[in-house]
Amino acid sequence: MKLKTILMATAAVAIASPAAAEGTLNIYNWSDYIAEDTIQKFEEKTGIKVTYDVFDSNEVLEAKLLAGSSGYDLVVPSASFMARQIQAGVFQKLDKSKLPNIKNLDSAIMGNVAEFDPGNEHGVVYMWGTTGIGYNEEKIAERLGDSAPTDSWALVFDEGNAAKLADCGISMLDAPTEIIPAAMNYLGLDPKSKNAEDFKKAADLLAKVKPHVRYFHSSQYINDLANGDVCVSVGWSGDIFQARDRADEAENGNTISYVIPKEGALSWFDMMVIPADAANVENAHKFLDFLMDAQITADITNYVWYASANIPALELIEQEILDDPGIFPPDDVKEKLWVAPVYEARADRAINREWTRVKTGQ
Ligand code: N2P
Numbered sequence: 001m002k003l004k005t006i007l008m009a010t011a012a013v014a015i016a017s018p019a020a021a022e023g024t025l026n027i028y029n030w031s032d033y034i035a036e037d038t039i040q041k042f043e044e045k046t047g048i049k050v051t052y053d054v055f056d057s058n059e060v061l062e063a064k065l066l067a068g069s070s071g072y073d074l075v076v077p078s079a080s081f082m083a084r085q086i087q088a089g090v091f092q093k094l095d096k097s098k099l100p101n102i103k104n105l106d107s108a109i110m111g112n113v114a115e116f117d118p119g120n121e122h123g124v125v126y127m128w129g130t131t132g133i134g135y136n137e138e139k140i141a142e143r144l145g146d147s148a149p150t151d152s153w154a155l156v157f158d159e160g161n162a163a164k165l166a167d168c169g170i171s172m173l174d175a176p177t178e179i180i181p182a183a184m185n186y187l188g189l190d191p192k193s194k195n196a197e198d199f200k201k202a203a204d205l206l207a208k209v210k211p212h213v214r215y216f217h218s219s220q221y222i223n224d225l226a227n228g229d230v231c232v233s234v235g236w237s238g239d240i241f242q243a244r245d246r247a248d249e250a251e252n253g254n255t256i257s258y259v260i261p262k263e264g265a266l267s268w269f270d271m272m273v274i275p276a277d278a279a280n281v282e283n284a285h286k287f288l289d290f291l292m293d294a295q296i297t298a299d300i301t302n303y304v305w306y307a308s309a310n311i312p313a314l315e316l317i318e319q320e321i322l323d324d325p326g327i328f329p330p331d332d333v334k335e336k337l338w339v340a341p342v343y344e345a346r347a348d349r350a351i352n353r354e355w356t357r358v359k360t361g362q
Helices: 005-015 018-023 036-045 058-065 078-089 100-104 107-113 138-145 161-166 176-186 196-212 221-227 236-249 281-291 296-305 345-360
Strands: 025-030 049-055 123-136 170-172 213-216 233-235 256-261 265-272 337-339
Touching: 005 078, 025 281, 036 049, 036 196, 036 281, 036 296, 049 058, 049 161, 049 196, 107 123, 107 265, 123 138, 123 221, 123 236, 138 161, 170 221, 176 345, 196 213, 196 236, 196 345, 213 345, 221 233, 221 236, 233 236, 236 256, 281 296
Parallel strands: 025 049, 170 213, 170 233, 265 337
Antiparallel strands: 123 233, 123 256, 123 265
């Protein structure tokens, strides 16, 4: 190095704050999806300063990625969305030599997601879960009696039931590729179909239920379910368990349960990936490897109630979580789960068009 370069480098270090000595890392993850102390532990261990932003929708994340220059070094799309984003060239390949902990990941699950990322070249599984129904036991029983179909999509997709639950509040995710296929499944159609006619049939059903739905939103329901402001939410497994936790802690008399409906449900895998234009690639790998540490990922599962794909972590996850069929479903339930297909541009437009029709009531 020439003397002038050395002097300039020294000057740059001198003006940087001590915390920034190891640089920065910009993460964009789902809300309510990490333990309270994960980021702090990583910063203390590495000296890297993390900026952590959150979203609650694959569509929002995708819009940022496709616009380019997101400024993020790590993002977390669901596998089916990741697949078409890989096609669009928005991610870079991982340098697995920098990820020794990748050996901890369940090879069966990584094999499943290889369908979306051949060779697992771009992403590693962060957490996985299902899209089912969370409900307030007392409020449902008051309105539908003891024989309420709490094990079925009929609880929310049957117009009569929905009408009776409207006053205590129904919410659904604002996620077209999760709600429309769930309605298709309830109608006896293949939930993985990409046929516009099938989307339309599901949307027609949802349009009938819509007047009884208080809102479509993908994160507000955690607190609302916990506080009794809604009584049934079509939502994500771990979020509903977090609602149950919050209600228990508040001792507010709301008993929240999560069910994977007997007709079946979507299971999804959320993937950690590095945008092609990330500025802090080295630090992104450090964070990925940190997350694949058994204790770190077990701490996250113990906090957010989503299933980890990390084999040694299973020893460190609370027994109550391991035993819960809503989080680690037994084989007979697993058989009824489907994984989202990749919606190419045409199918994506069709499903979004139907979703807009549902939401605007047309
Ligand atoms: C956490 C959301 C879970 C991720 N709030 C859904 N893919």
